Amino acid sequence: MKKFDIMTPIGIVVGIVTLLFAVFTNAGLGSVVFFIQVASMSIVLGGVIAALLVGFSGQELKLIPTITREAFRKQDLDLNQLIDTFSDLSTKARREGLLALEASLDEVEDPFIKKGVLLAVDGIEPDIIKDIMMAEVVAMEERHKKGRRIFEKAGEYSPAWGMVGTLVGLVLMLQELDDPATLGPNMALALITTLYGTVLANMLFIPMASKLEQKTDDEVFVRQIVIEGVIGVQSGQNPKILEEKLSAFVKDNGKEQETEEQEELANEA
Numbered sequence: 001m002k003k004f005d006i007m008t009p010i011g012i013v014v015g016i017v018t019l020l021f022a023v024f025t026n027a028g029l030g031s032v033v034f035f036i037q038v039a040s041m042s043i044v045l046g047g048v049i050a051a052l053l054v055g056f057s058g059q060e061l062k063l064i065p066t067i068t069r070e071a072f073r074k075q076d077l078d079l080n081q082l083i084d085t086f087s088d089l090s091t092k093a094r095r096e097g098l099l100a101l102e103a104s105l106d107e108v109e110d111p112f113i114k115k116g117v118l119l120a121v122d123g124i125e126p127d128i129i130k131d132i133m134m135a136e137v138v139a140m141e142e143r144h145k146k147g148r149r150i151f152e153k154a155g156e157y158s159p160a161w162g163m164v165g166t167l168v169g170l171v172l173m174l175q176e177l178d179d180p181a182t183l184g185p186n187m188a189l190a191l192i193t194t195l196y197g198t199v200l201a202n203m204l205f206i207p208m209a210s211k212l213e214q215k216t217d218d219e220v221f222v223r224q225i226v227i228e229g230v231i232g233v234q235s236g237q238n239p240k241i242l243e244e245k246l247s248a249f250v251k252d253n254g255k256e257q258e259t260e261e262q263e264e265l266a267n268e269a
Contacts, residue, residue: 047161086229116230162197
């Protein structure tokens, strides 16, 4: 189940506050207001949007709202619970046969697990099951990569369009060289555009792309555990052996302590 990821907005707010604090402590409130320039922001955002429109298809750009939401959401991954699920499935398969697992799938929410178990119930060879499920993992990675690439490119375009805005400002400044009093303010205004582009790239676009990449890696890792679990269940592995095998993917002290406690209780009994 996906929940709101509070760390993303916290990071953005911390970045903005840090910039405002640095400006305010060195130059005062008046300078903070000077840093808000609609023209400069229009050049950067307009340029980035234009570049994305040229570089990506309309079908890909329609996914931006969905991809953005993913950067603000997280999925609780209880790997220990996942291992327990496969341990239970393995126990039932050994007792009642693989066909009995189909009735147990109503309690499983993950469609990837359901698909793997159904393939096992249908008697598909383990190698073929692994190939089918890995093909789905690869397809998922490619989908995520395409969506993430939009933010990566936006992170590349932002500083470039900030520089474009700076060049425009410098050209306008050179037209007023006969008035030395305007050189300082005009130069500052020109550089603000570069600041906007750099901040957007390094505080928003690139970090969001990095978070999306990490989410993809986590999901691939979980699906690898699922594949190993499905193969173990189909091959009739002992539930304890399968649990130990899947636990190798998870370095969890809590899980280790729980296993030790169970062993102590078994020895006492």
